[in-house]
Amino acid sequence: MTHTRRVRNLVSASSLVLLTAFFVQTAPLPASAAGGLTSPSIVLYDDCDFHPIRFDLELPEYTDGFSADINIYGPDGLEAGSGFVYGDGSDGAGTEEVFMCDDPRPGRYRLQAEVEACDYDYNCFDYVVDGSSFNLRYPRSRTLIKATSGQRHRIAVTVKEERPRGYFTTDSYNTVVLEKKQGKRWARVSRGYTDARGVARFNGPNKPGRETFRARVIFDSDDDVMNSTSRPLTLS
Structure with a gap:
């Protein structure tokens, strides 16, 4: 009688271990x-x-x-x-x-x-x-503006595009707009395009006086490059 009870207890214990292991593995x-x-x-x-x-x-x-x-x-x-x-x-x-x-x-x-x-x-x-x-x-761009003096100012705008290893000059035929500050607003005065070196050139003012300009590059929508605006440039 004792032997039978002991066997039943062992079987029950073994079944419990197997059942527990099954639930642990299949939870x-x-x-x-x-x-x-x-x-x-x-x-x-x-x-x-x-x-x-x-x-x-x-x-x-x-x-x-x-x-x-x-x-x-x-x-x-x-x-x-x-x-x-x-x-x-x-x-x-x-x-x-x-x-x-x-x-x-x-x-x-x-x-x-x-x-x-x-x-x-x-x-x-x-x-x-x-x-x-x-x-x-999209990649960013940078627009740089500078001028040379003489009988008439010449304005050069260089456009660069972001690339994996830095900023490099853009290609030809990107639109560049030259704007002049009038009071608190900016007014467009000329429109040009970049050349093979990424530079657009404009004729500046030929009369004395203090005037401030800036340039904006406007890429075509399928170029997938962000537009940018230069810092203001004051000529006198």
Whole structure:
């Protein structure tokens, strides 16, 4: 009688251990889990390019393998780019280059990852990692104005565009507007275009007096470069 009771107790204890282990291994992950997705601000030099995304998927410690779709959502809420990562073990951190194309627009973009994590027994669970947002902008420009004196002032305006390694002179046929200050407002006095060296030239005033000018570059909408205005230049 004692032997039978002892066997029943051992069977019950073993069943409890197995049942507990089963629930530990198959407990579902939350629909949205902690983790991190970050990206630096992006300058849109090209319509199509790869952009670095830093990810930490916070995988469960019993994970044997994982895969994740990393998605970028634009200001309009639509998907603007995606990437795919996978690996073994429970280390779900790294960097992935996500491809963006189809003429992305400036604004705030949001990151999100759809993760599948599997344990050693091939029990797989899906969850979502919400990331931070980042800013995407067009390259900036710089407009520099200077003048040479003589019988008549000559005004030279140099336009430079932001590139990955700094600012470099723009190309030909970009519109430059020369403006003169009249009271508290600026009035357009001339219009020109940059040459092959990124310079637009204007004839300044030939009469005595103190006058202040500035220059603005206006890029075509399909150039995807931000307009800029020079500092004021006073001639006398």
